[in-house]
Amino acid sequence: MSTHRRTGDGGARGFLTPGKVLVLLLLAATLVFVFQNTARTEVRLLVPIVTMPLWVALLIPGVIGLLSGMYLVRRR
Incomplete structure (x- = not known):
């Protein structure tokens, strides 16, 4: 039985996961759009x-x- 535990932090490898990269790209695209x-x-x-900025007019229905x-989705 091992007493060593993994912390699960992933080190430097876990910093840029595909999900985080996607979120950063979407954030950058949103800022460019605004x-x-x-x-x-x-x-x-x-x-x-x-009268309002165009990005606000598009944000509201979004x-x-x-x-x-x-x-x-939650109701299902």
Whole structure:
């Protein structure tokens, strides 16, 4: 019986896993998207017209879709 335990930290190899690399690439792409779409745009929300940056106008339905998808997956 061995008394040595592995700490599970993975050392330097475990620092850049494929999942972490993917998250970093998505974060970089998101930042590029935000900085490229800073122009103000008019959006009609039922009756009022709201002026906001384009990235915010695209973020809102994206978050709503994400939350809806999470709710539906969780219900199954």
